[in-house]
Amino acid sequence: MTQQMLDAQGRVLVFDSGMGGLTVAREIRQIAPALQVDYAADTGFFPYGDKSDEALRARLPEVAAALVREARPDVFVIACNTASTLALDDVRARLDIPVVGTVPAIKPAASLTRTGVIGLLATPGTIRRAYTARLIEEFAGDVTVILHGSVDLVRLAEAFAADEAYDARGFAAALAPIFDARDGDTVDTIVLACTHFPLVRAQLAAAAPVGVTFIDSGAAIARQTLRVLGNTALAERAEKAGGRLFITDEGSDHARLVKVCARFGFERVGPPVLLTAER
Known part of the structure; x- marks a missing residue:
């Protein structure tokens, strides 16, 4: 970590559908504590x-634009x-500021493996995407x-993060299809390709065979955010403090989300940011 990273200035808005993106926000704050980081959950x-x-596809550009108008990152x-x-x-086409995306850490996992067999643990949607x-074809062809x-692991991670009751056997159950597959007994590296999953990295590691490494893209996203900020003209704004939580509906207190976000330092809940069609 360089002094330049530690001293980086600017405002970042981290976005996810729920609480999974908090793991990325945590990585950004760790390498650049001077940044003003806000969080948005759709x-x-x-x-x-x-x-x-x-x-x-229809929703994401519009909700991003609405959140950016409000948060001014x-x-x-x-x-x-x-x-x-x-x-x-x-x-990216809809916004007029830089956008940093999340890419499963397949490339570093392929470089890290010693056995030549890696696992990719994600949501079903990410698994099926072209x-x-x-x-995989580009970076893990060899x-x-x-x-x-696994959808169950998303639910398990949220329950764990909120200090709610959960079945600890679920961690081994989520990993079993990887280790039980052909060549699964030689897996030595697993990509956590859902931002929820680093919330329970320690629990997954405890449920896995000794020597298996878990890798995610959170730190890489944080470094890319800092690189992009270095080339960005920062907006002028009166308010300097970060730590705001933005939501995109009204009529619910979202107690679980608010509770977990507060633990990650996002304690100020702003008014709902609604799309124009929803107003």
């Missing part, structure tokens, strides 16, 4: 897992594999990649 369309690709970070693999280019297949999509 509560008005959560969860993304049960929405069609067409609906998400210098950089918009899509801390969601589903949104990035589906609509990153569309969001974008993910292209990443290794075996075992893919598994």
